[in-house]
Amino acid sequence: MTQSQPLLEARNIIKRFGGIEALRGANFSIFPGEVVALMGDNGAGKSTLVKTMCGALQPTEGEILFEGYPVHFTTPKDAQAAGMETVYQDLAMAPDLDASANLFLGREIPRKGLFGRLGFLDNKRMREKTREALASMSVQLKSIDAPISTLSGGQRQSVAVVRAVTWADKLVIMDEPTAALGVVQTRAVLDLIGRVKASGRAVIIISHNVPDVMAVADRVEVFRLGRRTARFAGEDMTMENIVGAITGAIVNETQA
Structure with a gap:
């Protein structure tokens, strides 16, 4: 893959749900190390x-390319194996578990030897790796042993992003990453997105918040x-161009 070639590209995607056509020839592309925001009203696709x-x-129709080659991801696990992770709006975290347990949820490290074969986990190693992962993204928690439910919204969002970055070496997708966050928490998450980009990963942001998008995106x-x-x-x-495009007043791309 060359730098002039998209990391991920969607070409003429059509998606039907029965008689409803949710996507009508949709196109999209993102390059390595780029932050791209997907914007539009609810139901835009x-x-x-x-x-x-x-x-x-x-x-239903169309083609997905990853690193220049056509791919057919049949499950999210296929995309994860290719180096992609998604941070969903609900964060998909276990609130009663701590940061370390959430970071390794579904990817737990077993202890070596007999104890590992008996199902015992290497909690010490997972905590060490969690500290390293948080430090690599400059995320500070009062305690990595505290249940996720006791953290602030911004801290929970940060842990979810760090988890995605830990397992995705190429692309992170974030769905409404600053929704329901206060000003300080939002700034911390936007700074974190900048650090994810600096690590060389591409980032897709789905958002309705124009100022937040303008603060971090290379392209909308x-x-x-x-x-x-x-x-x-x-x-x-x-702001004027983006809002105009969302409302339909501005169109700078036509598709047959």
Whole structure:
């Protein structure tokens, strides 16, 4: 894969649910180390497109390419094996477990030897790796042994992002990463997104928050009625242009 080639690309994706066409020839692309925001009203097709790209849904028509090659992710595990992870809006975390247990949820490290074969876990090693992962993203918790439910919203979001970064070496997808967060917590999560980008990973953000997107995104792709209708980058990525595209007043991309 060359730097001029997208890491992940969707071409002319159509997705039907019975008689409803949720995606109508949708296109999308993201390059290595890039932060791209997917924006649009509810029902525009953003989440459906992301689900088709990460294997949670299968496209009715169209093609998904990863590192320049056509792929067919039949489940999210296929996408995870390729180096992709998703941070869902509900975070998909176990509230009664601590940061370490959540980081390794479903990927627990067994103890060596007989104890491991009997099902005992290497909690010490998992805690050490959790501390290293949090430190690598400059995330500080009062205690990694505290249940996730006792952490602030921003801290829970940060742990979810660190978990994704730990297992994804190429692409992290974030669904509404700053929803319901206060100003300070939002700033911390946006800073964390910047550190994920600096680590060389690409980031897709699904968001309705234009100021947050403008603070971190390299590019914005706006969807409306199941297809991409506008793309903005650089000086064109303004509040006026983005809101205009979301409402349908601005269209800078046409598709046959």
